[in-house]
Amino acid sequence: MALVLNEEQTMLRDSARGLISDKAPVAHLRKLRDTKDADGFSRDLWKTFAEMGFAGLLVPEEFGGSGLGAVEAGVVMEEIGRTLMPSPFLSTGVVAATALSRGGSAAQKSEYLTRLAKGDLIASLAVDEGAKHRPNKTAMQAVRSGNGFRLNGAKALVVDGHVSDLLIVAARSAGKPGERDGLTLFLVNPGSKGIAIERTAMVDAHNAARIVFNDVEVTADSVLGEVDQGGALLDGVLNVGRAAVAAEMVGLSDEAFTRTVTYLKERKQFGKLIGEFQGLQHRAAHLYTEIEIAKAATLKALQVLDTDFDNAGAAVAVAKAKAGSVATLAVQEAVQMHGGVGMTDAFDIGFFMKRARVCQELFGDSAFHAEQLAELKGY
């Protein structure tokens, strides 16, 4: 498969770009932040998103979705990255849609996926517990109780957790923290008794929550996939999420870079355009190269997810690690080259820096994924 978008994917990109740049420029996020919006995203816009088929992009057609793949999800994520539009697309349209499509029973799929594709259901994956992303270290307990399970534990960085209609929770039904075996995924109603949800206003003004589970009862029907064997499903779901976040980082890097190059061509110091200075030219050219390489690695990972899902681990690790370190560089260079104005809240570039920091941590930072690759290569 060629490492370029085909005609349909290009059309999808253009329509996503049109909508997002029109309805959700960075000013949209700024306004939601400044007004301390209760939802942290626009429900109207999400509805429009769903009408255009984006919410159900990864939902199979039989459940009202478009039945498209990771490449298409990445195309939309990259556009989201360009304006930092807050929306449940990642949590719901990408991660939850993948989890339900791949792990759901017939009943679970028809109950949730149809609503999800319509934009009527927001769903979140609750996996992280400590300060760093370590899915195998999941400690949250799922103890058999009657016909079902009782959940105890706490989750952090649950993206869109405070507006969710459905939580997909990773818990340990067997084994010890650190082991891959023994994990089970549960579909949990956030309104269940024993659940406490705290919205955590984040550095990037996007949505996340901490959630405490205190003796939460769930039935056996709420198990997503196999009991004790959720590790593989979780890995696959996370890989789609990781590649999607890589695509978002490519978008935000590209946008921060474009704004920076424009500035280099406008701003004068010492009687010259600062873009004439070789010191800045070389740094800009280096950054361009890094972004192109991250773009290629990300598209590769998305393609491998569509063609060889079970063996996409290495390609995804490369993409998430590379896009993460490149995004970090892109936003740092953007602020530095903008000089003092880049440090002001009134100027948009800081929003890119904040979002890049969150995207780095989300689903594993560059060091985590370099470690994954080393493991896969056996050294």
Place this chain on the structure above:
Amino acid sequence: MADPEKFRAETRAWLEANCPPEMRKPVVSDADVFWGGRNTTFSSEAQRVWFERMRDKGWTVPDWPKEYGGGGLDLEETKILRQEMSAISARLPLSSFGIWMLGPALLKYGTDAQKREHLPKIAAGLIRWCQGYSEPNAGSDLASLQTRADIDGDDYIINGQKIWTSMANFADWIFCLVRTDFSAKKHDGISFILFDMASKGVSTKPILLISGKSPFCETFFDNVRVPRSHVVGTVNRGWDVAKYLLQHERSMISEVGERRGARPLGQVAANSVGTDEQGRLDDPMLRGQIAAFDIDEAAMACAAERAVDLAKAGQGHPAYSSALKYYGTELNKRRHEILMSSGGIDALEWESPRSREGLAARTWLRTKANSIEGGTSEVMLGIVAKRILDLPGA
């Protein structure tokens, strides 16, 4: 192409049947590389067989037209052939500046007579070429070159000196930049000309490098007589040909993904440093460096692949190869720093059978030229800044 998967299957079967096992091992010494030329010899029977079979198939230059000794493959087929060769770690049957640099320039700018004369000999490895670009005072500022070609009847008389001419002492012919108009602006008075290194008045002298080897030469021209018909492209417009050729040279240099059969760094390091109880490399910092490197290298390989696909889709930028040349060469230097670090004190032995006469150290030192030859990293970044990013000229 009709059916890529059919072509892949046929290619795989042909390579399996025709590539000798000895040609599927990593290149470890100069003798493992076949360069062709008038005075060439094969270092082994397997090397000869592999070369001749590939030549007969047109696969020393798979994407050249069949009439010039090529395989007539399209870009997709060429990519498949390379992938399949990589998959069995097949060595290149023929290494050649004629293939990598001159050939593409001749295909674009050469006359019919020039193409018929030179391309088939390049494809068949009969003539070995060298590149006469740099001069002692024209390195990064290549257009300052002073080697002169003065008209004398139907000939030019060439006088001057070139430097860093890779393997000129083994070359049969040279493709050379000369100044044919001293009154024009510096880019506008240069011509691109071909001549035989056996011509009267040509002499070469190897330059010893810090690696202890002499891959480069100084080359001197003392009243060398060359027919005017040997100019490629328009007289005084040789800079266009030179630039086009440099793009190919840069793509070639950036092809880090093509390091056939090179052992993974993690494995090399584990053999040297050892592993801990969990089977992990027994040097966590080195392991981290290798993992970070592997991420960058894998990502770079994707970018090299994408560059081909972008070109094919008509979305490529002519200066893209400069970005990849820059990145690929910096990456290769990093790779060899890690290899030296992995080898530790063993890699420091300069003259011992144990170290294969300092192979790791000599290669490490040689790679330091990667970011200088073919245009320095700084020149590459300047090209990207001006031509892709359109930043204002200084």
